Amino acid sequence: MKGGNTPGSEMRDSKMNINRRRVLQGIGVGAGALSVSGVLAAKAGNQGFTHGVASGDPLSDRVILWSRYKPEGNKSRVDNIIWQVAYDRSFGDLAASGITSTAAARDYTIKVDATGLQPGRHYFYRFEVNGQRSEVGRTKTLPKGSVDRFRIGVASCSNYPQGYFHAYDDMAKADLDLVLHLGDYLYEYAQGRYVNPIAEETLGRVVQPAAEILSLDDYRRRYALYRSDKDLRAAHAAHPWICVWDDHELTNNTWKSGAENHNEGEGVFTERMAIARKVYHEWMPIRTAAQTDQAPIYRAFQIGDLADLIMLDTRLHGRDEQFIYERDIARLGGPETFVKDHLFDPNRTILGADQENWLGAQLAASKDRGTTWQVIGQQVLMGKLVTPVVPDNVTAKMKAQLPDEYSERLDGLKPLAEAKLPLNLDAWDGYPLCRERVHAAFKQLASNPVVLAGDTHNAWAFNMRNYQGEAVGVEIGTPGISSPGLESYLPAPPKLVSELLKASSSEIHDLDTSRRGWTVVEFGPEQMTSTWRFVSTVLESQYSIAESAPLVCNAGAKQFS
Ligand SMILES: [Fe+2]
Incomplete structure (x- = not known):
């Protein structure tokens, strides 16, 4: 409809x-x-921070931060990934930071539970590894x-x-x-x-x-x-x-x-x-x-x-x-x-x-x-x-516009509507x-x-x-x-x-x-x-x-x- x-x-x-x-x-x-304010822009495509950033499941003192980093070649692990949480978007005033890693076994996705934050506050976050920064x-x-x-x-x-x-x-x-x-x-x-x-x-x-x-x-x-x-x-x-x-x-x-x-x-x-x-x-x-x-x-x-x-x-x-x-x-x-x-x-x-x-x-x-x-x-x-009661003339008009499969479904609605x-x-x-x-x-x-x-x-x-x-x-x-x-x-x-x-x-x-x-x-x-x-x-x-x-x-x- x-x-x-x-x-x-x-x-x-x-x-x-x-x-x-x-x-x-x-x-x-x-x-x-x-957008990225850092020295190196995040790379789209098959290498680097490939899929942006995300955050979720916030509590009053913590939030999950997410990204994905695909290394060059066939490396199965990426270590020394820096994550940063800041009060400002230029990252001059850091609220939390740390080091994490990812691996092929988790499709190179990165997930951090950033703790020690203040309630009801906006924060900015990013990741950095091998001289590359995320969004x-x-x-x-x-x-x-x-x-x-x-x-x-x-x-x-x-x-x-x-x-x-x-x-x-x-x-x-x-x-x-x-x-x-x-x-x-x-x-x-x-x-x-x-x-x-x-x-x-x-x-x-x-x-x-x-x-x-x-x-x-x-x-x-x-x-x-x-x-x-x-x-x-x-x-x-x-x-x-x-x-x-x-x-x-x-x-x-x-x-x-x-x-x-x-x-x-x-x-x-x-x-x-x-x-x-x-x-x-x-x-x-x-x-x-x-x-x-x-x-x-x-x-x-x-x-x-x-x-x-x-x-x-x-x-x-x-x-x-x-x-x-x-x-x-x-x-x-x-x-x-x-x-x-x-x-x-x-x-x-x-x-x-x-x-x-x-x-x-x-x-x-x-x-x-x-x-x-x-x-x-x-x-x-x-x-x-x-199930709504659809008048017969309306059903007929709808059927004319629909493939047979849907038309049969419309017919099926009638007894259901009558039985509420x-x-x-x-x-x-x-x-x-x-x-x-x-x-x-x-x-x-x-x-x-x-x-x-x-x-x-x-x-x-x-x-x-x-x-x-x-x-x-x-x-x-x-x-x-x-x-x-x-x-x-x-x-x-x-x-x-x-x-x-x-x-x-x-x-x-x-x-x-x-x-x-x-x-x-x-x-x-x-x-x-x-x-x-x-x-x-x-x-x-x-x-x-x-x-x-x-x-x-x-x-x-x-x-x-
Ligand atoms: Fe759906």
């Missing part, structure tokens, strides 16, 4: 140049601030104590062969304390699969390696390709990131013991996941547990007394297999039995018991500390999205009693839960309720950076799509089903505001931004105003 401006969501167009000026002025960073990155530690304002940029679903990463360019220039990436940082597919032909053929956004990624070398090469994108690199160099994977860093529709896109001839699933985990830890600025890159990635961060950020893994850690209507309803005894005995099986989980218990403990500890907001950063929509079944079983809607337990925890253990989600490529805002109809918290779904949304397989006027979804799904507060972009979420002691920043195109080199009217949730309300 070509989604769009929802009622009450006034869109304001602002040209990129105006935008850029305003944001740069706002944060006091000139266009050259992140300069800027990062920020988390604040401590009383915090008046904290701004998070939320991203998900950046698919290289589907268009430009303009949204990352816009994020790089924005005034943010932190970037959260909720997964689908990259996609595993072969050339020609899940691409936009214009992006692939005309813009040259062709993936490497050419085949679907399976081996250690494949996964590494795919990260290297994505990190060659200038906009993605700029966003990494400008802000600290906290990241979790969704399925495509692993493979499509993963669950704890398998995946839709792991098939005969593709090796042992657990071995592929071990590779995907290892390479994620090599290339992403995530704090890697001592001795292992195979540990769970759910983790929590304190943003002073303002917010606790609780990052979940709803994808791999404990997730039971997704149901698929076409496959499972008949196999599992027809619609009623399927829903009652299988979909609503109390043992069914998207988290796993250990992670669910951990989440409850995090919520309780946050409330005990008197923290205002409990921010749950995770992959898939938690809000209830019920969820639209997407790969989200929390496919694990309803696990969600209900989490909602109970929100109600009993948390003060102000705010769930952040990616995965759908579209923009959503939900007022979540439990099955008793009580408000339990809000959810914001961030649009994809470049991956196509509902408009690509439900071509109908945006206003109509919005009305149909709102009619079927009473928890929807606002939505946009047709545009790419990212989300700014700003937390204060009294309220949280969420604003979508939509890019005008992912297929042309110039773009503009349309900013949505902010959605506001007051502390204590557990729903949008």
Whole structure:
């Protein structure tokens, strides 16, 4: 569907140049601030600091710094890599520094946990070895104590062969304390699969390696390709990131013991996941547990007394297999039995018991500390999205514009809509009693839960309720950076799509089903505001931004105003 401006969501167009000026002025960073000021420029290509810099998992006294240095020849190790953290971008005033090393065994990626820093401060960082310097990155530690304002940029679903990463360019220039990436940082597919032909053929956004990624070398090469994108690199160099994977860093529709896109001839699933985990830890600025890159990635961060950020893994850690209507309803005894005995099986989980218990403990500890907001950063929509009833004449018009495969899917929606079944079983809607337990925890253990989600490529805002109809918290779904949304397989006027979804799904507060972009979420002691920043195109080199009217949730309300 070509989604769009929802009622009450006034869109304001602002040209990129105006935008850029305003944001740069706002944060006091000139266009050259992140370029190299050293004697030797960082080399692109196959030798030297090949893939920029990044930082992540900030705490109040430390932050992970990342880069990659490829030595000349076949050396398997690089020693004496100097890292520096400074208060100023000319590195006249150092805050921390040290020496580290890297090796072929970790794809020459460099990761340092820079400690001894002060809370809530900007820092600049760089690496140096063999007379070569990396680019300069800027990062920020988390604040401590009383915090008046904290701004998070939320991203998900950046698919290289589907268009430009303009949204990352816009994020790089924005005034943010932190970037959260909720997964689908990259996609595993072969050339020609899940691409936009214009992006692939005309813009040259062709993936490497050419085949679907399976081996250690494949996964590494795919990260290297994505990190060659200038906009993605700029966003990494400008802000600290906290990241979790969704399925495509692993493979499509993963669950704890398998995946839709792991098939005969593709090796042992657990071995592929071990590779995907290892390479994620090599290339992403995530704090890697001592001795292992195979540990769970759910983790929590304190943003002073303002917010606790609780990052979940709803994808791999404990997730039971997704149901698929076409496959499972008949196999599992027809619609009623399927829903009652299988979909609503109390043992069914998207988290796993250990992670669910951990989440409850995090919520309780946050409330005990008197923290205002409990921010749950995770992959898939938690809000209830019920299959919409699409009038027959609309279905007929959409079918005329779609390939047969999608046309059949449209026919399949009708009985689901009549039975008020969820639209997407790969989200929390496919694990309803696990969600209900989490909602109970929100109600009993948390003060102000705010769930952040990616995965759908579209923009959503939900007022979540439990099955008793009580408000339990809000959810914001961030649009994809470049991956196509509902408009690509439900071509109908945006206003109509919005009305149909709102009619079927009473928890929807606002939505946009047709545009790419990212989300700014700003937390204060009294309220949280969420604003979508939509890019005008992912297929042309110039773009503009349309900013949505902010959605506001007051502390204590557990729903949008
Ligand atoms: Fe995605």
